[in-house]
Amino acid sequence: MIGTGAMVETQVYLLPGVRRIRVVAMLALLAALPAIALAPATAPPDYVGSVACKGCHPDVWLKFYKNPHFQSIASGREPAERTGCEGCHGPGRAHVEGHGDKSKIIAYSQLRPGQILDSCLTCHAAQMPRANIRNSAHTQANVVCTNCHSIHKSNQPKFLLANIQREVCYGCHATVRAQFEMPVKHRVNEGVIQCTDCHNPHGSFAPTWRMGARPRLMEQAMGNEEPCLKCHSDKRGPFVFEHAAVRMDGCETCHNPHGSMNAKLLKRPVVWTLCLECHNGAGNFGRAAMGVPAQSRTHNMFDPRFQRCTTCHVRIHGSNSDPTFLR
Ligand code: HEC
Ligand code: HEC
Ligand code: HEC
Ligand code: HEC
Ligand code: HEC
Ligand code: HEC
Ligand code: HEC
Numbered sequence: 001m002i003g004t005g006a007m008v009e010t011q012v013y014l015l016p017g018v019r020r021i022r023v024v025a026m027l028a029l030l031a032a033l034p035a036i037a038l039a040p041a042t043a044p045p046d047y048v049g050s051v052a053c054k055g056c057h058p059d060v061w062l063k064f065y066k067n068p069h070f071q072s073i074a075s076g077r078e079p080a081e082r083t084g085c086e087g088c089h090g091p092g093r094a095h096v097e098g099h100g101d102k103s104k105i106i107a108y109s110q111l112r113p114g115q116i117l118d119s120c121l122t123c124h125a126a127q128m129p130r131a132n133i134r135n136s137a138h139t140q141a142n143v144v145c146t147n148c149h150s151i152h153k154s155n156q157p158k159f160l161l162a163n164i165q166r167e168v169c170y171g172c173h174a175t176v177r178a179q180f181e182m183p184v185k186h187r188v189n190e191g192v193i194q195c196t197d198c199h200n201p202h203g204s205f206a207p208t209w210r211m212g213a214r215p216r217l218m219e220q221a222m223g224n225e226e227p228c229l230k231c232h233s234d235k236r237g238p239f240v241f242e243h244a245a246v247r248m249d250g251c252e253t254c255h256n257p258h259g260s261m262n263a264k265l266l267k268r269p270v271v272w273t274l275c276l277e278c279h280n281g282a283g284n285f286g287r288a289a290m291g292v293p294a295q296s297r298t299h300n301m302f303d304p305r306f307q308r309c310t311t312c313h314v315r316i317h318g319s320n321s322d323p324t325f326l327r
């Protein structure tokens with residue numbers, strides 16, 4: 001176990017010399033001696049306070065007042081083990097007295113990914129209830145907080161990111177950069193939208209579309225729906241006549257969400273090849289257990305007019321007036 005965060009819940013420091021009293025014991029004391037309970041908490045002796053770090057780590061210290069973690073020093077209300085430098089690096093006395101002995105302080109450069117995660121989550125766990133962080137694809141691949149956040153060297157205005165958001169991600173997902181350079185794309189590289197409009201890098205729960213398969217760290221908007229609907233709200237429905245492909249399989253059945261060579265981010269260059277992947281009458285499913293209906297005999301596939309399915313089936317995402325999405 002690294003850090004002392006885990007002790008916070010169970011051990012309380014009251015008076016100098018009276019170290020590490022169990023909470024149960026303290027409650028008894030509280031009842032008996034309300035006056036002592038009101039006295040300010042005094043730091044236990046292995047904590048020296050953040051000012052002690054200033055002399056030897058001026059580079060870190062001088063910028064720290066801008067860090068959101070400075071709050072704990074400014075407020076003066078947190079217990080020593082949640083205050084300032086020692087809130088993350090643990091008690092500093094032995095390190096200071098050892099003239100900077102690296103083995104006597106929590107040095108993140110020496111920690112395993114799982115230990116870093118635990119250390120940050122001692123304070124941040126409550127913030128990530130929707131993220132399922134311990135099961136996320138990132139955590140399982142040993143990608144943890146410090147791969148994306150930089151506590152002391154962030155040059156970003158928000159969230160202590162190690163770099164501009166997309167550059168953080170491209171550092172490991174280089175192929176995705178190329179997808180956002182395609183002729184048709186969401187303008188992520190231009191700064192119009194961000195990866196986190198669609199993804200939650202901390203993790204997510206299995207979504208309801210696609211039977212929960214392929215979650216892909218998808219940010220779940222409005223409860224449990226696809227993040228796409230936040231912006232493309234006209235596709236949300238519910239429609240009187242739903243297109244099962246949209247409702248059940250999800251937008252990425254027909255669209256490449258990042259970028260595509262094809263108009264409207266479609267997966268196929270000509271629309272009928274996309275439709276006929278399903279509408280070919282094959283298989284043993286669909287309404288009449290006869291497969292997804294093939295286009296009817298009225299459709300002459302040799303007539304180029306019929307190849308542009310969406311010139312007639314204009315409400316392809318769902319319709320309130322026509323079961324075949326003609327209007
Ligand atoms: C929120 C947790 C946190 C707090 C608070 C914190 N640090 Fe750090 N510190 C880290 C992490 C994580 C690293 C590893 C480098 C990184 O990811 O930025 C680090 C690295 C360091 C290093 C190694 C050199 C470097 O810049 O990478 C020193 C020295 C250091 N911290 C000192 C301090 C001092 C002094 C304070 C108080 C002014 C402090 N830290 C407050 C988390 C913290
Ligand atoms: C007497 C000077 C001195 C003081 C005071 C001091 N440090 Fe250090 N610290 C050092 C030196 C020197 C190193 C580098 C050790 C090495 O690289 O082997 C170091 C290394 C560290 C590291 C490890 C960085 C890494 O490589 O990941 C951390 C974290 C750190 N100090 C935090 C603190 C904190 C927090 C305080 C205040 C409680 C503090 N230091 C006070 C001298 C000091
Ligand atoms: C794969 C990269 C990545 C990892 C790993 C990661 N973060 Fe983040 N984090 C981000 C990005 C990107 C944002 C900005 C989100 C936004 O712009 O809405 C963010 C935002 C945050 C925020 C502020 C907004 C919020 O969601 O509350 C906190 C706090 C945070 N991260 C803490 C952590 C902690 C703690 C860990 C490790 C347990 C962690 N992050 C791991 C990328 C990451
Ligand atoms: C001692 C408790 C504590 C620990 C440990 C801790 N944090 Fe924080 N963190 C905070 C507090 C308090 C804030 C400010 C919260 C706020 O403003 O809502 C904060 C804010 C943040 C933010 C948001 C910055 C912003 O601009 O909103 C990020 C990102 C973050 N921490 C990352 C980390 C990472 C990464 C670690 C582990 C290296 C870590 N924290 C460890 C208490 C902690
Ligand atoms: C418009 C929404 C959207 C944006 C913006 C977006 N993504 Fe995605 N991303 C998706 C969807 C949807 C999937 C799932 C595709 C699928 O399963 O077919 C996905 C899949 C992925 C995958 C998994 C690829 C695979 O096929 O296994 C990665 C990695 C990824 N995105 C990274 C990123 C990065 C990095 C950014 C920002 C630079 C980003 N995404 C921006 C919607 C988006
Ligand atoms: C330190 C490297 C690293 C960074 C930084 C990083 N990722 Fe990842 N990411 C990975 C690894 C490793 C995986 C798991 C293996 C894989 O699917 O490629 C992954 C997986 C993913 C997936 C697919 C999840 C799944 O279910 O298959 C998405 C989406 C994703 N990352 C988005 C992002 C976004 C958005 C960012 C920036 C906020 C980001 N990543 C930053 C390394 C990273
Ligand atoms: C943050 C808002 C936002 C989110 C989330 C979002 N989009 Fe978009 N989308 C846009 C904007 C803005 C455009 C207009 C294109 C542009 O100029 O960037 C667009 C354009 C499109 C287009 C049409 C492209 C064209 O050529 O006209 C499609 C298709 C599309 N998005 C599908 C999706 C899908 C699928 C998702 C979810 C995976 C999604 N969008 C998520 C904002 C968003």
Ligand code: HEC
Pocket residue numbers: 226228229232235243245246250251252253254255264266271310316317
């Ligand atoms: C069955 C395949 C299919 C699915 C699933 C699908 N779309 Fe489309 N989408 C299309 C086709 C085909 C077009 C082109 C229509 C045209 O050319 O008139 C299109 C066009 C679009 C456009 C641009 C034109 C417009 O109508 O605004 C957006 C935005 C869009 N889709 C978003 C979405 C979103 C969001 C989802 C998920 C909720 C989704 N699509 C699911 C087939 C699909």
Ligand code: HEC
Pocket residue numbers: 243244245249253254271272274275276277278279286287288291292293309310313316323324325
């Ligand atoms: C991922 C598979 C899939 C794709 C791709 C797809 N569809 Fe569908 N479509 C379905 C399913 C499933 C139904 C519902 C069939 C049922 O109710 O039996 C359906 C229903 C329909 C219906 C209504 C049929 C009826 O009899 O009620 C029309 C019209 C239709 N789709 C046209 C299209 C067009 C045009 C395209 C191409 C832009 C397309 N579909 C792409 C799966 C798909």
Ligand code: HEC
Pocket residue numbers: 272275276279293294295296298299305306307308309310311312313324326
């Ligand atoms: C010229 C206009 C037009 C074009 C182009 C067109 N359709 Fe249709 N489609 C219709 C009309 C009208 C109906 C309803 C009457 C009928 O079944 O012929 C229909 C019905 C359907 C049905 C429902 C059949 C059933 O038995 O319930 C499907 C599926 C379908 N079309 C798919 C497609 C596909 C796939 C394409 C592209 C390859 C396409 N349509 C192109 C006009 C068109």
